Amino acid sequence: MHFVFMGVSGSGKSRVAQCVAQRLELPCAEADRFHPAANITKMAAGEPLTDADRHPWLTALAEWIADHERRGQDTLMACSALKRSYRDTLRSGSAETCFLHLDGPTPVIAQRLEQRSDHFMPAGLLPSQQEELEPLESDEAGVTLDVSPSVGKIAEHAVRFITTARGA
Template identity: 65%
Template sequence: MHFVFMGVSGSGKSTVAGQVAERLGLPFAEADSFHPEANIAKMSAGVPLTDADRRPWLTALATWIAEHERRGESTVMACSALRRDYRDILRTGAPSVYFLHLDAPTELIAERMRARKGHFMPAGLLASQAATLEPLRPDEAGERIDIAPPIETVTAQALRIVAARLRG
């Protein structure tokens, strides 16, 4: 199985997904590290990415999933995956991709973004991401996780979900 922790910037995807991967000994991919420099420059300047900007990035992520699928390895990824069609591209990498949507009111996420340091995504792009976000649909494998509780609580819930799905 391949687990994609999705949501807008500032939702805790990297933190929660990284901890889940580490605790379960699974390969981890931070989707932001797959962005070409041009995408990072645009986002750093506060310019939202277009679908044309995202397509090669999403394809590279699906390829990463496919490589691990061929090896029989389950994986964990932190990726915004804001729209259904983006998730559809990720699903081309393997038949069993499960999305965990880390979600909370935009105001809470904005507050957390203002407090963090050293990330290229400015808080000003949150409104653009929130407008782009398409929540998981009933026919998509996945579930929503409320990120309002402390990060330790969110991580523990995510760990239970992933571990249970790995056990079948």
């Protein structure tokens, strides 16, 4: 199975995914590392990405999932996956892809973005991401987790969900 921590920038996807990856000893991909340089430049300049900008990036992520699927290896990934169509592209790597939507109050997420100094995504793009966000639909495998607690607490909830989903 493949588990994607999704949500807007600043929701804690990367930190939670890394914490869970360590606990469960699973490979973890940081989707930001798959972006072409042009996408990073565009976002750093405060310009939202288009679907056309995201397509090659999402395809590369789906290929990463598919590669691990062929090896029979479960994975974790931190990826915004804001739209249903983006999640469909990720699921093209494996039908056994499940999403953990990290969601919470805008002020909490905005504050986290303002405190970050090590990321190319400016806080000013949060409204555009929230506008694009399509929450998980009832036919999509996944769960929504509140980002208000500590990273450790969110990770505990995620570990329980993933362990149950994996049948362990």
